Amino acid sequence: MAAGALTTFGPAVPGDAARARALRLLLIAPVVVLIVVFLVLPYLNIVVMSIRVPSTRAPYAPGFTPDNYLRALTDSLYLGALARSLAIGAATAFFCLVLGYPVAYHLARTNARFKGLLFAAVLSPLLVGVVIRSYGWIIILANNGIINQTLRGLGWIDSPVRLMYNEFGVMLALVHVFLPFMILPLTGAIQSIDPNLEAAARSLGAPRWRVFTRIVLPLSMPGIQSGTILVFVLAVSAYVTPMLLGGGNVQTMATLVVQQLVDAFLWPVGAALALILSLAGACSVAIYARLTARTMRRLGP
């Protein structure tokens, strides 16, 4: 009797645990299948493609070669683009963090009635497709765009200020669209920090900026980490924005990959470049995770 009653509190019967596990596996199966079919298999295909011999008449010529990689890693055009991609990714993540943090803090701490509205505003960049959004930026930033016309109308400038077809325009547009990916995880992380911790720190003599650097910032590290990684990865691999707002002046690895695939029709070269970009991005993330690991460990399991 007693033993029978106890089993209702947990999976004490072996069959129960097994069934619970089977159910869990069943529930994650769709995602696993999606990932295998649409990510792992294509990736394997790309890996194979990247060591094939390029050809201009067919997708590839017979045989295998390491040349695609050797060329990419010795040519300063490709290395420069790789460095630019990583730099744009890191800078975009940094500016999203700096600009997004105050918004996230406010969202996490406010109980104002227009909180929902603010959330909607934060998410709004995602509501417009990337091409339309980029053209929107072009209307604003172009030499005869809104900003330059206004400045000229005011008589502040004679010749237009170059606001796009350079890194500045690309980054501005990237920061704008990826801000939500920074703000949402940050808001979640800050929300889970007990406001009494800030009060406690103040009562112990910490001025506001100290409360921020010693309490809020380290405790929001999980949000900072996921936000920056997310934005970095998205910005590094962004194609349309650098293409349209860079106008060929901002060569990133992503634009080069498409150039190789579509314009030059050199699939193996494009595949090698794509893999190098992926690997470089993954390594950067790994190094970053290492650097932040110490703070994260203190936060406990």
Next chain:
Amino acid sequence: MTRLSISGLAKRFDKVAVLKGFDLEIANGELISLLGPSGCGKTTTLRCIAGFEQPSSGRIEFDGADVVRLPAEKRDIGMVFQNYALFPHMTVAENLAFGLEMRKVAKPEIERRTAEVLKLVQLSDLGGRYPRQLSGGQQQRVALARALVIEPKLLLLDEPLANLDAKLREEMRFFIRSLQRRVGITTVYVTHDQAEAMVISDRIVVMFGGEIAQIGSAGDVYDRPASRQVASFIGLSNFIDGTVDGMDGEYCNVDTRLGRMRCRAGGAPAKGTAASILARPEVIVLSSTEPQDVNRARATVAERYFLGNMIDYRLDCGDGVVMQTQQPPHKVFEVGASVWFAIPAGQTWLLAR
């Protein structure tokens, strides 16, 4: 050490008056508790003193100096929160060191004082642990230590024992009290537990709806409550309604539905005043024969509950009057039995109705 004086303290949130302008003087080294039901403004009062909340009006003075304009970090206050609010990413020692670092105390001095206070709260071995690796009681003591290590002017505690189990809560009451005596720090202690307030405080401030209903010692608020509301909030009470018939020294004669009764009174109410007699359940004496007491009446035992150290009876006194009484368990009255009860006049208290 510090004398705290509050005058005309009022606080409104969106036009809702949460504190309605009260005065309070707390002597140097005194421990007072704010006792009152949920939502009466205890935490708000504490937060105003700590500087987390800006009062709508009124003055808060430490040793005669107004601190209302002073930000929280400049007030030099040690505060213990209900959920302890320990910094989860810092060890116990680092939690304690935080306030000292903010005061730019030198490293060796920090170590010395941290160790000293950890010893005071009997946690010397746990300096290297993270808060999540401590039990509730240990976390509580770390919170206390963190507030004390900065040697603040004032110690504020907001329901510090509310999250502990009953046994530990009882232990910690005495621990906090003796610690406070030893350190000699002026302390404001918030609780809604009357037993806790009685054990721990020099004086109890009873609050209702943002106002102070009574300030006094445990004896004052229990035996001589200022109002029916205070009486019913603190301890169990029977109220016998009646009309004042006249004074007899410091006693008062009251006509009630249980007959004429003699009752202790604080003032001298006029003849004809509507009043209630307060009789605590444990002062009532039950007997099977008629007692000699002036205040006596007959009743029938309606209900009986065994409490361990006491037996709780509900008496039906007729006329719709029900009294609650608690008696030592050596003599037992059966449910349905006809009994006498007496209320010694010296242990009653007259309240306005």
